[in-house]
Amino acid sequence: MQAQKPRGTADIFSPEVERWQHVEGVARNLCREYNYGEIRIPEFEHTELFLRIGEVTDIVQKEMYTFLDRGGRSLTLRPEGTVGVARSFIENKLYGGVLPVKFYYLGPMFRYERPQAGRGRQFHQFGVEVFGASGPWADAETILLAVDLFKRLGLTDLAVLLNSLGCPDCRPAYRQQVLAYYQDYRHQLCRACRERMDRNPLRLLDCKEETCRSLLADAPRATEALCPECDSHFETVQAFLAGAGANSRVEPRLVRGLDYYTRTVYEVVSKDLGAQNTVCGGGRYDGLVEALGGPPTPAVGFALGLERLLSILKTQGRTATAGRPLDVFVVATGESSRKQAPRLAQRLRHAGYATDVDFLDRSVKAQMKHAGRVGARTVLMLGDAELATGQVLVRHMASGRQDVLELGDLEPGVAAVLGRKDG
């Protein structure tokens, strides 16, 4: 195996890439309707930026693609989008401008992990971020945008899970409650959970082990430990969602991995994925901008995995794409017509027709066969005899019908053949 892509990466082309373009197009259009503007930020940042947040998450701990550049700087391929967008918000002093600002991004992320279904080392996310809005409508709007995207792509059987992690005022107390609760059952917990007690107690709620799960029922619930402000915020988010007709479910064991989240957290999950069943994850992160050296700025957003989204589309059979329709294939049959073929192809291209032409000096039969294989709707046949009298043949491939066209009248003639339903 000589030519071999790096582990966990993918080559995307022909029929697949059209599906990507479709999804991206729908997302961009939706963002226009919701008035989110695109932001394009670097695909690598100073390693320091990622280290300043999320010290306890695995993604920072052991999954970063970090390298030294030739100037000795430590740089890291972005493992997610939010931190970079927040950095840009601060660096460009957007907090001094018109607020709120609403961004979306679309692009590759990098994490050093063992690949599995729905997980690669380079993967792609569509995400949105809102800065400068603390009210619950902002939370709800991002969720509605995601739900609309799925709806517009024709996806079904998705569930929106909601939870609130509280704020710096009420979360520590809840964290203690969880810790205290599990302390009594420490000997029953799985090994991973015993580590979680020290590293990230809230993660205890999310364990998949049977015995740990059985403890969950009586565990303290985040939503019952919220301070009055957080509680009212969360209630209002839910009311907005319900009012907009979006189904969602409060899931007390939902705990997001990145530790800059505050208050609202949410996920969209699908049973049409493998073990990695989250297609979209987001929430509010009111502390992030300040943690990165900016002024206190509330923010909320989500990231959505495009590979996972495409995977659901595939299993739900929503993969119909137009492909790449080729209007005309130019076939040359003689000495002088072979010289004319590329010129006619150019003429048709400039008239707006997707047009291709043989490069390989193949036989007429081979050219015809090729035209059929690539799905050309029509073939323009150039013969020396017809060219001498200023004519060409146009063949409608589906019906086999052929017409004679005057060279001077080429474009309208092709248009007529393409427009005819039955040829």
Added chain:
RNA sequence: GUGGAUGUAGCUCAGUGGUUAGAGCACCAGGUUGUGGCCCUGGGGGUCGGGGGUUCAAAUCCCCUCAUUCACCCCA
């Protein structure tokens, strides 16, 4: 980082110790000297993932390695 499954032609796979490793599809050419799809005939194409070992003999058995894939951890 841990565990399981799988690597044979471009693709899907057969071949589990014994001649020059096969099939279907795809590709190319001819049958049809200027006409695709269907049919017929022929052709090109293989370091059997890589390396080492056992054996008279290895695609086949053993070890290592790389890759793919699924799961854990964690996450989109």
